[in-house]
Amino acid sequence: MRRMRILLVLIAVIAAGRVCASGGEPGPERGVFPSAGSARLGSQGGRADVVSHGWIALPEPTALNASATVLAHVPPRAGVGGTPGADDGVLFPATRLEAMPAAIAACDDRVYLLFGPQGVYGGAGYRVLSLRAIPTPIAGMYAYEPRGLLDAHPSLLRVADLRGVVGTPWGPVALMHTPGPTDAPRVFRLDSASWIETSAIPTQGAEGLDVSSPVWIASEAAGVLVVGRTRGGALSAWAGRPVEGDLAPGERVVELWTWSRRPLGVPGFGLEGTQFLGVGRMLNAVVREGDSISIWSEAGGHWSRVASREGAGSPFGVLGLGDVSRVVAAWQGEAPMADGATGDPLRPRPVMVWEVSGATGLVMHDGEAARRGPLSSQDLRALIVLLLGSTAAVLLFVVRVGDDPGVVALPDGAEIASPSRRISAALIDVGVALGAVWAVTGATPGAVLDVLRITPEGLGVVGVIDLVMAGFVVSTVMEGVFGRTVGKVVAGCEVLAVVDRRAVDRRGVGLRRAAIRNAVRWGLPPAALLGVFEPGGRHRGDAVARTIVVSRFEAEAEQQG
Numbered sequence: 001m002r003r004m005r006i007l008l009v010l011i012a013v014i015a016a017g018r019v020c021a022s023g024g025e026p027g028p029e030r031g032v033f034p035s036a037g038s039a040r041l042g043s044q045g046g047r048a049d050v051v052s053h054g055w056i057a058l059p060e061p062t063a064l065n066a067s068a069t070v071l072a073h074v075p076p077r078a079g080v081g082g083t084p085g086a087d088d089g090v091l092f093p094a095t096r097l098e099a100m101p102a103a104i105a106a107c108d109d110r111v112y113l114l115f116g117p118q119g120v121y122g123g124a125g126y127r128v129l130s131l132r133a134i135p136t137p138i139a140g141m142y143a144y145e146p147r148g149l150l151d152a153h154p155s156l157l158r159v160a161d162l163r164g165v166v167g168t169p170w171g172p173v174a175l176m177h178t179p180g181p182t183d184a185p186r187v188f189r190l191d192s193a194s195w196i197e198t199s200a201i202p203t204q205g206a207e208g209l210d211v212s213s214p215v216w217i218a219s220e221a222a223g224v225l226v227v228g229r230t231r232g233g234a235l236s237a238w239a240g241r242p243v244e245g246d247l248a249p250g251e252r253v254v255e256l257w258t259w260s261r262r263p264l265g266v267p268g269f270g271l272e273g274t275q276f277l278g279v280g281r282m283l284n285a286v287v288r289e290g291d292s293i294s295i296w297s298e299a300g301g302h303w304s305r306v307a308s309r310e311g312a313g314s315p316f317g318v319l320g321l322g323d324v325s326r327v328v329a330a331w332q333g334e335a336p337m338a339d340g341a342t343g344d345p346l347r348p349r350p351v352m353v354w355e356v357s358g359a360t361g362l363v364m365h366d367g368e369a370a371r372r373g374p375l376s377s378q379d380l381r382a383l384i385v386l387l388l389g390s391t392a393a394v395l396l397f398v399v400r401v402g403d404d405p406g407v408v409a410l411p412d413g414a415e416i417a418s419p420s421r422r423i424s425a426a427l428i429d430v431g432v433a434l435g436a437v438w439a440v441t442g443a444t445p446g447a448v449l450d451v452l453r454i455t456p457e458g459l460g461v462v463g464v465i466d467l468v469m470a471g472f473v474v475s476t477v478m479e480g481v482f483g484r485t486v487g488k489v490v491a492g493c494e495v496l497a498v499v500d501r502r503a504v505d506r507r508g509v510g511l512r513r514a515a516i517r518n519a520v521r522w523g524l525p526p527a528a529l530l531g532v533f534e535p536g537g538r539h540r541g542d543a544v545a546r547t548i549v550v551s552r553f554e555a556e557a558e559q560q561g
Contacts, residue, residue: 031288032275033057034113035317037074037328038106038167051076051085053133055094055111056317056330057101058351069097071111072351073133075142077324086140089353089365091330094144095131102126103174106319107167109133112190113150114165114174117158125158128172128190136462143462148442154194159186166219166278170242173198173224175217184211185226187240189255198240198257206232207261214271220278221322227264227276227283235264235271237283265301269294277327279320279358284327286318293318295327297358307361309354320358329354333368408498408538411505414550416537417493421551423532426521428487433471441466472515472522480514483507488549498546509547516545 035056054074062068073094075086101113109132116126129150133142156162160176160183167173170189177185184203188195203209207230215228223241230236243256264283273288285296285303293316294308313331320327333350355365410416434445448463459466478485483494483506496503497513520541521528528539538548 031273031315033315033317033330034101034104035319035330036104036106036111036165036167037277037279037319037321038108050108050323051078052321052323053106053109053111054319054321054328055104055106056091056319057097057104057113058317058330058332059100060096060348065098067099069100071095071097071113071131072330073142073144074319074321074328075133075140077321077326079139084139087370089355089367089370090140091351091353091369092142094133095150103162103165105165105167105172105174107171112153112165112167112172114156114162117162124155126156126162128153128155138461141461143459146442147447147459148444153190156188156190156195163215164217166217166224168219168224173217173219175215175226177211177215179212179214181212185209185215185228187217187224187226187257189242196255198242198255199259201226201238201240201259202261203231206230207236209236209238216274216276218276218278218283220283221281225276225278225283226259230261235267236261237264263301264298265303267296267303268305269296269303275318277318277320277358278322279327280322280325282325282358284320284358286327286329288312288314288316293329293354295356295358295361306358307356307363309366312354313352325358326364327356327358330369408548409502410548410550411496411503413553414496414503414505415553417491417549417551419532421491421493422549423529425485425487425491425493426528428490429471429475429485430467432474432486433467436470436474437463437466440470468522472518475518475522476511476514479509479518480511481508483509493549493551495547495549498548503548503550509545513545513547517541517547520544 033056035054037054038052053076056072056074057069058072060068060070071094073092075090075092077085077088079085097113099115101115102117103114103126105112105114110130111133112128112130114126114128116124129152131150132145134145135141136143156174158176160178163175163177163185165172165174168189172190174188174190174195175185176188177183185201187198187201189198190196201209203211209215209226210229210231210233213229215226218225218227218237220239223239226238226240228236228238238259238261240257240259243258267285269285269287270289275286277284277286283298284306285298287294287296291312291314292308292310293312295306296303297306307327309329312329313333316329316331318327318329330351330353333352351369352367353365353369354363356363434448437443437448438445443459443463443466447459448467450459450463475485479488479495483496488494495509495514495517496505497509498504517539518541520539524540528541530539532539542548
């Protein structure tokens, strides 16, 4: 019995030693929010239009889900094709997640999220999902696809502790390692069908990787960097990349990679609590000491401190923007209560951003994230464009509605539809358009109508565009074929074609007429609304398309009876 107790104690000590040595899994429990920035990959394929996107997962618990998380997007600071990038310190809420991811990788404009782990070593592993940032016509603003969902990818088998995952020109690359005398680090790359293990990092000889010490993974423009110590104790980086011509998909067990070591010299900081970032062609180290953050840059095997900040919160996330050579650190500040107290976990907390140059240490932003409150500078630009366009269109079309002379002769038993009927029909048609957007994209009505992007799910201007397009298409088809939309059926009115100043009593007005009137109705709603109150009951779209909206006496008689 005594021997059994001694054996159990030894097993517990060994297990505890392994956990302490490995540092555990990535995540907030280690004082780090999952975050990632895409390296500048344009040099790999000759693309000059590739910009860096950053991503960070921040907790935002709700009364129903304490693990709820918001994935924030750090949009590119550099523009493409002469258009400006996003302002310094700007963050956008991209989507809401039901749980905090274990790790994040960024490849160009796509972010990969690893959730888990599930099961023990060799078990179900990590679920892999992704999201893509799509530029909008408004400079510096992005939409996120798929909306309301995430793209699924093959799961990553949990064969050891996940040390990190990074984006590369060849897709996400994950490093798994549990330090021990025989457990060598293992590197996996995600292709279209599965995670493929790469050839091993050299571990033999004095210059081989010490498998019993911790390792880190980073991504630079040239490829993947695995940082660790050699068997001789020297801090080094092993740069890896696939052997050219060995990337064809297939049932390969190991993908051939080349690994080359470069010494990193003696760092002037401790490795505990350190993160290594590839920022373009530079290697930066972000060191956490108490409540301070310092950024170090490596060049030619020598380290130099480029910036530091006191009073940083914990946990925090840090990422690199390779195209502008910046390091972005973000954390959550305290949420003030009504009486000045703090500590309510459900109360919104401000996001603090420290954005500096990874090469010179120049501070670009230090304070609360620029994207806080209902409007950012990008939103203001979008709203100004919309308001100016709407005002010009209203002045152009509405003031000319009265230029349509004469009275249209109506069929027997018909009259011009009242404004109340037409407004009721329009509101119902808006609901139908919201339902169509929901069915096609998965975006909820609240997300579509959130023009100012106050909530993380808000689609902003893109949601309005989707709503207008859906309403235009549905209304054009229904009025062209049947003369009625769903709203007009409920409100008891219909659209008739006008020929030689007479309304033709026939079903449907044709797709051409319907498209013209709905272009004004959905594209310029102020013009359509004011036209309803004209004496002739026709807005500019009706006048140009030669249509009129009527209601039937018989329908009113049946309702009264």
